[in-house]
Amino acid sequence: MKKGVLLVNLGSPDSPEPKDVKKYLDEFLMDERVIDVPYWARTLLVRGIILNTRPKASAKAYKKIWWEEGSPLIVLSEQLQQKVQESVDFPVGLAMRYGSMSIKKGLQELADKGVDTVFLIPLYPQFAMATTETILVLAEEIRQEHFPNMTIENLPAFYNNPDYIDVLSNSISKHLEGKKYEHLLFSYHGVPERHIRKSDITKSHCKIDGSCCETPSPAHEFCYRHQCKEVTRLVAEKLNFAPGTYSSSFQSRLGFDPWLQPYTDRTIERLGKEGVKNMAIVTPAFVSDCLETLEEIAMEGEEIFHEMGGKDFTTIPCLNTETPWVNLLVKWINNWAQAETATVQH
Structure with a gap:
């Protein structure tokens, strides 16, 4: 052996380049577990609509990073x-x-x-x-x-592994050293709400209400929403964050179906409007920095925050290497x- x-x-x-981005997006978005609608509808949506508009915009974003x-x-x-x-x-x-x-x-x-x-x-x-x-x-x-x-x-999945929580917490702590911030936002990649229901092995637990993620259930083994919330809770506990100084949100939605909320861009906007001047953001759904962390968060997120009157926007890198x-x-x-x-x- x-x-x-x-x-x-x-x-x-x-x-x-747009041609390479188009080829990549076609493979990614035609995956039945990414856009989980019947093949004909997925083909119509991806090859009929998205791939005629999105590759150019995505290529522009990729070029930035x-x-x-x-x-x-x-x-x-x-x-x-x-x-x-x-x-x-x-x-x-x-x-x-x-x-x-x-x-x-x-x-x-x-x-x-x-x-x-x-x-x-x-x-x-x-x-x-x-x-x-x-x-x-x-x-x-x-x-x-x-x-x-x-x-x-x-x-x-290792979201609640104590060693992982230690490594993540220490990394966050290290990157926040000497930084002024009033709020730390944990931003996770978004998924459609129906993915949560489809992954529910009990077929009845995941209601995506205010309490199902906090109520113990076998469903949590495959519940992305619960696992994201749990990472935030465990890190906050580890680092002794005061209530109200941190929260969770979800980024990168696509299409018109309801996705997990609150949305990251709107949360950044709200924090700025509420008078938060210094915020930090971490993206624990990723272990390596990528388009979603380097462009969507570190560039677009910062721009939104400054437009809303925010001052310092600290992006915490992924664990990377x-x-x-x-x-x-x-x-x-x-x-x-x-x-x-x-x-x-x-």
Whole structure:
């Protein structure tokens, strides 16, 4: 048995040019777990409407944040992979759910190194249909079709893992040192409300009202909304934040259906209108900085805040390649490897 690891992140266009952005958006938005409507309706919406208008605007946004070495998300993910690889004794691969660094390529590279037991790590703290689930489903389809002798195990959502909360809290604390701020906003990637209901294994718990996320339920294992709120609660508890000095919101909505609220842009607007002069914002649905954190939050968010009379807008980076985060991934990988070895020996 030869072990290997595959880190999987979201993905990125090959370049910030409209043609590459269009190709990437087509793959991303045609995923039935991202836009979960019947195929004909998805095709009409994505290929008939969105892809005729959005690629140009998205390309413009990508150009604002693109690094010399390439897409920030890809560059940071590759740096993370290299750092993890330096600390473990078996191959560590990297793949993206969308784009040219495909999961099939990632698994093939590991298979070429003789790997037959893979620890797949979706780089998302919280479970969501449009992130973790789509990665796991696709990886299993690829395994069955192309790598039938390979075993794949995955790291479950780690949003409430005490070690992760420690790493995240310490990172936030470090980046806020010496900064003046009256309010810290935890901004999570948005999803349509129906995704929450679809992921509800009890079929009755998730009402998206004021109390379901706080009421214990088996549904929470797959409830993105609960898991986001829980990250905020655990970090606030860890850092002893006073009530009223922090809150949660959701960014990046698309289309006309109700998405998780409150919305980040409107929350920033409201805080500015209410007279908050100094605010900070953190994005714990991502572990690597990307378009949504570098452009939508750090640029657009700041602009909204200043327009509303705000003064200092502090953006806290994602965990990216911070040593405590790398060390935590290494710890999880080594724990898995030891458990695997023990299982085989027994």
